[in-house]
Amino acid sequence: MKEIILQCSNVSAGYNKKNFITDLSLEIYKGDFLCLIGQNGAGKSTVLKLLSSILKPYSGEIRLRGQNILNIGHKKLSSQMAVVRNINGIIPDFLVKDFVSFGSFPHGRALSKIKQNLCSEIIKQTGIDDLSKRIITTLSSGEFQLVQIARALLQSRDILLLDEPVSNLDYRHTVEVMNLLKEFNHQGTTIVCAIHDLNTALNFCNRIVALKKGKILFDGKPEELNNKLLEKIYDIDFISIKNPVTGKLMVSPLQEVTKKYHSNKE
């Protein structure tokens, strides 16, 4: 029996008193590498905001190891769970090593020898040693994503929530970021990420949750997904084949059939 680490029970939530998520129940187990998929506006980011306590639910409860997350202090919660999201607006010119060290904030005082060692250890493990003296605003999107993940891992190796970690990245950096996440997942970190690229999700995660209009449409292993389900999730047609090398599912939307789909709908 797997340990339930995060649990949403009958959660409804949204913005400006409008429901985006309705009656959502989801259990996340220790060691999951869970990808949230779905159309734009399906509620992926909202679920992540709920899990990280950025957004309060209108009704229902979210529990971390059985305790309601609204009753856990921000510091304690952040020491067990780290979030990686895009940072909008003006970003100060911090050095990479300083930015990564922000991850030690919920664990108490800064600048102690142990913390500095932990920080340089995580910088090594994530392979960003050569970036450590650069200024974060001069990094490429891919490099900055690795730096963000390093900071998050210093904050917590328990649970990592990531909102579209590879959305602006090229193939090489996508693989690099996802491989890093996979490696830490093997070491015991539970990972939940919202992702747009289906093939990336199918390649790396061990569980997929598909959302549509704030409700869960599918929750299962990647290999259980099929064309019909994908059509339901995205309202367009798909073809899928097995990757001859990895044996994993590969999917692609079908543009011509899509037209047929829409004309049939009309």
Added chain:
Amino acid sequence: MKKTIVFFTLLLLSAVSIAIGISLGSETINPIKIFYNKSDLLSTEIITRLRLPRVITAFISGSSLAVCGVVFQSFFRNPLADPFITGISGGAALGYAISVVLAIPPHYGIFFSIGGSILAIFILSSLISNFSGSTSSFILSGISLSFIFSSCVMLIFAIAKSESVHKIIIWMMGDLNSANNAAFSIYLAPLFILAIWSFHRHIDLISLGDDFAKTSGVNPWEVLLIFLLTSVLVALSVLMGGIIPFIGLMIPHIIRPLSSSLTFYSIPFSALCGGAFLVICDSISRSIISPYELPVGVITGLLGGLFFFMTIFRQRSTSE
């Protein structure tokens, strides 16, 4: 290593500025001579009774404004935020003006001033959250708030017809001469600077956004506390020297490249630099049309305006 050099350079700059501040005025006095020749009683009196308290007031007032600038620029995530542009010092001035008109003793006037700055900061925060926090809406909100507060002050003066109105108007233009109004501010302000500095890691995280700070472990009450400490510091600086523009805007910009943007360094560096800058501006204002005095706000406004232009031109040339 680099930061140690910066720190000691700024310390030296502060010492030099204080020496200049003590020497310059309607009569130039060499402080070293006084040190060796204690028989020159008049010069000793001028220095210890008049110039030294004023120089110390200027230094602490400048430090406070610069530190407030660092905090506001991080909090509002806007490089243009400072106590003057955001209208927060305007709020403090309004509070103080009300206390003067109501003939409340200066010791209690501070509470009015603090109340004014806290009111301003909360109006501004709620305006920004309603306008999605873009730079233009931020500046417009701050400037309109500033105008509203200064109009209120004018209105109060128009109704009051008090004899002290002229003095207060000069004080609002930035005047360190009426500093004995709030002698206790000089003792309180450094304590508030230290208190704000102790939250340097919080301020770093807040500068990356509300959600970032929240998910990194910063509690909402800690954010509120830093906000309150800073608005009290603005009120104290307004009590010490009136509305002195641009220091809070300019100094953090000068310091940021030297401190790798970490608040741990930028607060003490800005405090030293801001203090030294205001002491020098004050010395210029005292000696430029001697024996008369210019309000120090005229000098900082002039230099700050030029700095603003330079920044805009530099930004344009880098973007082209």
